[in-house]
Structures are given as structure tokens and as C-alpha cells.
Amino acid sequence: KAGVTQTPRYLIKTRGQQVTLSCSPISGHRSVSWYQQTPGQGLQFLFEYFSETQRNKGNFPGRFSGRQFSNSRSEMNVSTLELGDSALYLCASSRDSEKSTQYFGPGTRLTVL
């Protein structure tokens, strides 16, 4: 069974731009969670989607948004990029985030110049 895939793997943007990252969950998984990983803050939860609905959101500004499609694929968008948004963005999928474990993708490395 294929794992979680994320595209693109690497991205370089400049301040003020916006970016869209994509995540394809494991087949049969309906829950997708997004995390930001930085050396200083570690892994921090951004939001979770299940059946196209955002069920939970972390403490990030409104510039961070996401959505999920009917095939469970998910995208996250960051608008008006700041230097501090440089990070590894990880998505994780599970059948049902409440009962089952999360499996992570390889991440998208975003660099903001």
C-alpha cells in the first residue's frame, strides 16, 4: 500500500507570496492532519480535516488555511509569507484520527527568502 505523499518536496518563495502544499493520504484514510516542524518549536499541529470538514485547528494565524477534497486529498495554503514560515510542513493520515494512529508523509521543505 502506498504511503502518504506530499508535493512539492521543496519550495522556495519570497516574503509576501503565497504557497499551496498538497497531501495525498494512504488509500482508505479519511483524516488528514497538518503539522509545522521547525528547529525552535518542534512539531506543531496546524489543523485536521475529516470528510472535507475541518474538525480542529491549532494556534496559527489565519494566513494558514487548508481544505480537503472528496477523495480525501488535502491542501494547505499560506498567504503573505513571512521569513518565520520557513519550515518542514508535514501531513499525516489516519483512518479515523480518534481511534487510529497517524502516518506521516515525507514533508514539504519551505524556504522563505
Added chain:
Amino acid sequence: QKEVEQDPGPLSVPEGAIVSLNCTYSNSAFQYFMWYRQYSRKGPELLMYTYSSGNKEDGRFTAQVDKSSKYISLFIRDSQPSDSATYLCAMKLVWGTSYGKLTFGQGTILTVHP
């Protein structure tokens, strides 16, 4: 104070050593406990998943949970150079209270040298 504290190390051990990795937490509502391994430039890989207090063994790995002390551990026996990675503890609140959110420790960098 962070909800989950993990010694970032780095930890360097010789091949064959027993490794002990630990996390403490402050929120007694955490009920599910996980250990992930993350190699450089990769996403975290699930190693162990536990719910109740006590020990759970899987090959060379043993996860230990002590809810009364709010303390979890991961033991690696007969460590190998391929175990060199960052180890992350993660925790989840009780079912139905925080969809999808795992709270992570900072990660411990482990190096096993031949």
C-alpha cells in the same frame, strides 16, 4: 512550561548499548502515547503506540508508560548504527476532545557509533 518535555540530547552510544529515551508531560488528560523515529530529511515513522500504563514490547523496542508519574520511556536494546535518528514522543488527548492533534516532545537526537 511545555506540555511535553523531552531531553533533546544529543545522545551518543556505542553499538550494542541499551538506549533509554524519556518524556514527561503535565496534562493528565493525555491518554494515548506514541514514539516516532525521524531520519534526516524524512517524515516521522511510527515505532510504538500505547494506551495503558505498563510495558509494550516490539522486537528490540520497549515502550513504558507510567501515568501516575506522567512519564513515558522508550528502550532500545542492542542498538544499531541504523537506529541513529531523532526520536519523538507524541501524545494525544482522550477520544473526542481534540481531533487529529498530537502533541510532540522536542525530539532526542541519537547517534549509535560502530
